[in-house]
Amino acid sequence: MKNIGYTELYEQIHTLLGDTTPLKADCGVLCGRRCCSGSDDKGMLLFPGETSALEVKESGGRRLAVCNGKCDRSTRPVSCMLFPFFPTVDKNGKIKVELDYRGVSVCPLISNSESVAFDRKFLKNTLKAGKLLAKNEECRRFLEEITDEITQAKELYMKLCK
Numbered sequence: 001m002k003n004i005g006y007t008e009l010y011e012q013i014h015t016l017l018g019d020t021t022p023l024k025a026d027c028g029v030l031c032g033r034r035c036c037s038g039s040d041d042k043g044m045l046l047f048p049g050e051t052s053a054l055e056v057k058e059s060g061g062r063r064l065a066v067c068n069g070k071c072d073r074s075t076r077p078v079s080c081m082l083f084p085f086f087p088t089v090d091k092n093g094k095i096k097v098e099l100d101y102r103g104v105s106v107c108p109l110i111s112n113s114e115s116v117a118f119d120r121k122f123l124k125n126t127l128k129a130g131k132l133l134a135k136n137e138e139c140r141r142f143l144e145e146i147t148d149e150i151t152q153a154k155e156l157y158m159k160l161c162k
């Protein structure tokens with residue numbers, strides 16, 4: 001399997017996801033762009049080896065790109081391109097595309113997912129992006145870590161709200 005560097009990896013991810021969005025319509029109009037209400041102490045998690053034109057802060061051994069709710073969309077972080085989904089790793093090591101329950105309090109698409117028609121191309125490209133990321137050892141580990149966090153967030157949400 002060809003091992004590509006981070007620059008090429010993230011170029012390929014941007015090609016896959018840069019122009020796609022979870023809905024064919026602009027979901028930001030529905031919610032007032034809640035996932036983009038940035039502040040100085042919150043940020044979007046950067047993937048291993050991912051660089052950002054935004055200010056980058058360290059927190060708990062992780063790197064966060066901090067925005068004030070504005071960015072150059074063409075270079076937004078991978079986490080922003082994926083949201084409200086994430087490519088998770090199941091117990092057999094298979095990549096799946098799941099709703100990112102870490103963001104359930106922010107994004108109405110997550111809590112109302114059963115009645116939302118997500119863009120199939122976005123979901124397909126998110127799966128492709130996940131498979132590409134998983135070929136890199138560091139990124140696969142990161143996907144596994146976040147999968148655990150999403151599972152915990154989903155379990156808590158199901159206990160409290162369903």
Ligand code: SF4
Nearest residue numbers: 027028031033035107
């Ligand atoms: S919070 Fe959800 S619905 Fe609102 S803009 Fe972000 S992804 Fe779209």
Ligand code: SF4
Nearest residue numbers: 036067069070071080
């Ligand atoms: S970096 Fe851009 S896309 Fe991501 S949360 Fe900030 S404004 Fe939104």
